[in-house]
Amino acid sequence: MIEPLSSSTAAFYRRSQTQMSDLQGQAERLQQQIASGERLERSSDDPVAAARLRDLARQERLADVDAGNSNLVTNELRDASANIGDIADALIRVRELTLQAGTDTIQEQGRIAIADEIDVLRESIFANINASSSAGRSLFGGETEGPAYTLDAAGNASYAGSANSSSLTIADGVSIERGVTGPDVLNFDNQGTPTDVLAFLQSLSGALRGGVADPGAFARDALPGVESAIDTTGRNQAVIGARLAWVDTVDTSQQLRGETRAIETAEVGGTDLASAISRLQQVLTVLEASQASFARLSSLTLFDRI
Incomplete structure (x- = not known):
């Protein structure tokens, strides 16, 4: 009779210990959930919810990459816009100087002084068009590494970049060009003749130094070209402004999606x-x-x- 009693007592102890261990485990899991804010410790706790959380986490990682691209594009477009603005300011000054050079009252030395300032403005435009982003990428060289424009021994400028600017993905299915190329900014139509700002200013400076029979007439004839060059920079600034506005719209949409993902993540896996x-x-x-x-x-x- 002693052995059955002993077995019954052992069973009682085992049952009691199992029940209390199970309760202790439940308490610890609940405490962990409260501390971490997460309902699931492992996928087996809720396979369907775990799968959805993995998908949401993947979307969040992709969104982080897109956000990084968006910030990069925004910074480069803003830098490009600032440099185009400087080029436009230089061309506005060229217009003022060209107007002065075209008057009959100005003397030869005065035109030479104007030519000197135009040369300085040309150098500043050359520096602006060869500007780089904070990451060291050429802002106006398209996809080519290095400066957008180079100078030969005679001081003639030539474009060394690619035909198109590269694009970056800033959202699912949404890509945007990172900038504009040098020819987009500097090439313009000078009364039916295609040219670029650097060559045009070099020609204007040379004419004012006596390279033509009538420098004053040359300056007057050059005014429509200067206006056309200024208009070209304005169009490019408008293009960049439109892209920045589009990036801002996409960023707002991405932020709303991120908030929706955060809410769903809290609902699916949160405590x-x-x-x-x-x-x-x-x-x-x-x-x-x-x-x-x-x-x-x-x-x-x-x-x-x-």
């Missing part, structure tokens, strides 16, 4: 704190009662009933 705290209190109450009952029952003997 409902109020519910979790309530369940934890219930589990701790049951655990405390179980421990008290076990202690009470395990201390009883037959002599207590005699």
